[in-house]
Amino acid sequence: MILSLTGVGKAYETGGTRVEVLRGVDLSVGPGETVALTGESGSGKSTLLHLCAGLDRADSGRIEVAGQDLTDAPDPRLAALRRQTVGLVFQQFNLIPSLDVAANLAFQARLAGRHDPDWIAALASRLGLSALMSRYPEQLSGGQQQRVAIGRALAIRPALLLADEPTGNLDEATGDAVMDLMLELVSEAGAGLLMVTHSPRLAARLGRRVHLAGGRLAA
Numbered sequence: 571m572i573l574s575l576t577g578v579g580k581a582y583e584t585g586g587t588r589v590e591v592l593r594g595v596d597l598s599v600g601p602g603e604t605v606a607l608t609g610e611s612g613s614g615k616s617t618l619l620h621l622c623a624g625l626d627r628a629d630s631g632r633i634e635v636a637g638q639d640l641t642d643a644p645d646p647r648l649a650a651l652r653r654q655t656v657g658l659v660f661q662q663f664n665l666i667p668s669l670d671v672a673a674n675l676a677f678q679a680r681l682a683g684r685h686d687p688d689w690i691a692a693l694a695s696r697l698g699l700s701a702l703m704s705r706y707p708e709q710l711s712g713g714q715q716q717r718v719a720i721g722r723a724l725a726i727r728p729a730l731l732l733a734d735e736p737t738g739n740l741d742e743a744t745g746d747a748v749m750d751l752m753l754e755l756v757s758e759a760g761a762g763l764l765m766v767t768h769s770p771r772l773a774a775r776l777g778r779r780v781h782l783a784g785g786r787l788a789a
């Protein structure tokens with residue numbers, strides 16, 4: 571398994587009130603498997619994704635990514651996991667404004683010590699970014715920025731891609747084109763994909779769908 575969650579629990583404490591967001595989540599994502607994560611607003615989808623990325627820690631249960639147990643992993647190990655194993659794509663593209671497209675694409679791969687110029691060039695070409703390599707994020711449309719965000723995540727050849735409404739800011743046609751590419755690239759790489767979406771239409775395009783409600787996952 572690329573991703574495995576067993577009995578994962580997470581609560582937030584705000585203003586003296588404790589909100590149990592996740593109450594025993596079990597989930598497995600294998601290599602090449604694409605899973606849509608749906609659920610109402612506030613059901614905990616982003617929380618779950620953050621835990622899988624090692625951006626936050628579960629209160630209980632166990633999370634394994636590519637055979638590594640995140641439960642008690644020290645912070646540097648979680649940071650290394652994000653650099654080397656997990657690709658992240660968020661709705662806000664989180665590109666680095668001071669770097670051009672080429673440098674944005676290469677940034678994470680360089681950090682991971684896994685910069686492969688041929689692969690970056692191939693990704694840029696597949697994502698229709700070749701002519702935009704020396705532009706800065708502010709000079710790109712939303713769809714172009716999103717393609718850079720996807721390219722950057724895939725540049726490290728992640729074993730696991732985590733995406734939070736990756737096409738949420740795009741019009742339907744652009745979003746569909748970006749989704750096609752993402753699924754194609756993920757499938758070629760044999761990576762696992764866990765993608766949050768509100769759209770039943772997009773969810774239906776993935777191999778499997780899980781629904782988060784009441785802090786638990788149901789198929």
Ligand SMILES: Nc1ncnc2c1ncn2[C@@H]1O[C@H](COP(=O)(O)OP(=O)(O)OP(=O)(O)O)[C@@H](O)[C@H]1O
Nearest residue numbers: 582583584591609610611612613614615616617618
């Ligand atoms: N850092 C935090 N501190 C306190 N409460 C939080 C924190 N992050 C999330 N929450 C709460 O946890 C619950 C789940 O939030 P989360 O963002 O995971 O939901 P979501 O399903 O991704 O929602 P949406 O679809 O609206 O993005 C919400 O009630 C939210 O207010």
